[in-house]
Amino acid sequence: MSFQPVLPFGGYAGWRFLDRTLESQQAAFAKAPAMQRDADYFRANIAKATTAEALVADHRLMKVALGAFGLDDDLPNKAFIRKVLGEGTLQAEALSNRLSDKRYAAMAKAFGYDLQPPRVGQSDFADKILVAYDSRRFETAVGDQDGNMRLVLALQRDLGDVAAKTTSEATKWFTIMGTPPLRSVFEGALGLPSSFATLDIDKQLETLQERTGALFGSPDVSQFSDPAQMEKLARLFLVRAELAGGGASAVSGQSVALQLLQGTQAGGGVLSLLG
Incomplete structure (x- = not known):
């Protein structure tokens, strides 16, 4: 059974409790088997996804990529995400720069598919994305409550x-x-x-x-x-x-x-x- 965030009460008092216990709760959440499987797969395969098309074609990689930026709801929107990632951020007219939601530009910049080579091949890339993914997934679990x-x-x-x-x-x-x-x-x-x-x-x-x-x-x-x-x-x-x-x-x-x-x-x- 996966770890569920502990929120004994709501409101500001509940926030103070969560804030005091945040580090230990996040660590326990990240050790859950499902989170570990996501992390292991992403580390093993992200460097192979050298194009936006390759990333979008791999559901498990895309799940982590979107989850790291709080864009989980876009998982079915493959063509849209492929365009966001593929165009990157270097050109002013790139799609991510024209969207009002700045999370898309942050994701496109992080993956750098408009660079040669893209950032996915950097030695510390997977760990950076996974830190964000763990944080966002914990937030989602908190938000469920x-x-x-x-x-x-x-x-x-x-x-x-x-x-x-x-x-x-x-x-x-x-x-x-x-x-x-x-x-x-x-x-x-x-x-x-x-x-x-x-x-x-x-x-x-x-x-x-x-x-x-x-x-x-x-x-x-x-x-x-x-x-x-x-x-x-x-x-x-x-x-x-x-x-x-x-x-x-x-x-x-x-x-x-x-x-x-x-x-x-x-x-x-x-x-x-x-x-």
């Missing part, structure tokens, strides 16, 4: 990298908007409605910056290089989600959560509640 917890795991993994980039702040925000898990956390934490994504892209950027500035003291993504700021973001997202869900764990903290939501009208006052 608690979708919000999965989003916070993705936040911890990805936001620091975006924040540390040397690109402009606007570019960082566009990356967040093009990365579904990060977008979901920010929209939830900032209390944005489901219709937000239908707004003009520049209006979305303006709103994200304004609300982030009001709640965190700065409109810049770079502030989330600070673990304390990232933790405040995760906490706000989970408290809002817990209140919206109305679960049992939300009841005892309901008054605090209501104050938190009301505090968004007064800007930085929310952060005093977040502590």
Whole structure:
């Protein structure tokens, strides 16, 4: 029987438990027989897949490749993935560069099928992909029990990298908007409605910056290089989600959560509640 993540309760308290036990839980999950079989097959065969066509033709390799970037749902979409990988990222008009979801460009860049030779033949390539695959598969298993917890795991993994980039702040925000898990956390934490994504892209950027500035003291993504700021973001997202869900764990903290939501009208006052 495979290892299942242990989540004794939900909400922010549940996240703190998961965060404290994350390393040991991930290690146990990666040792599961099915995960080991995936890893062994990928290490033994990925260097042979020297073209995008060869990778897509091997279901087991494609499973790991897509899983490493959280794109498991695209497993049946062979022609689409072959085009994404085959065109790579070097040309501005490449498909991966034109897609709003930046995970495709990250995958295409990692495999480097537009390079000669592609990166799949590098000695450390398999291990790099498998580290990402183990992490993403663990997140998926967590998400089977608690979708919000999965989003916070993705936040911890990805936001620091975006924040540390040397690109402009606007570019960082566009990356967040093009990365579904990060977008979901920010929209939830900032209390944005489901219709937000239908707004003009520049209006979305303006709103994200304004609300982030009001709640965190700065409109810049770079502030989330600070673990304390990232933790405040995760906490706000989970408290809002817990209140919206109305679960049992939300009841005892309901008054605090209501104050938190009301505090968004007064800007930085929310952060005093977040502590």
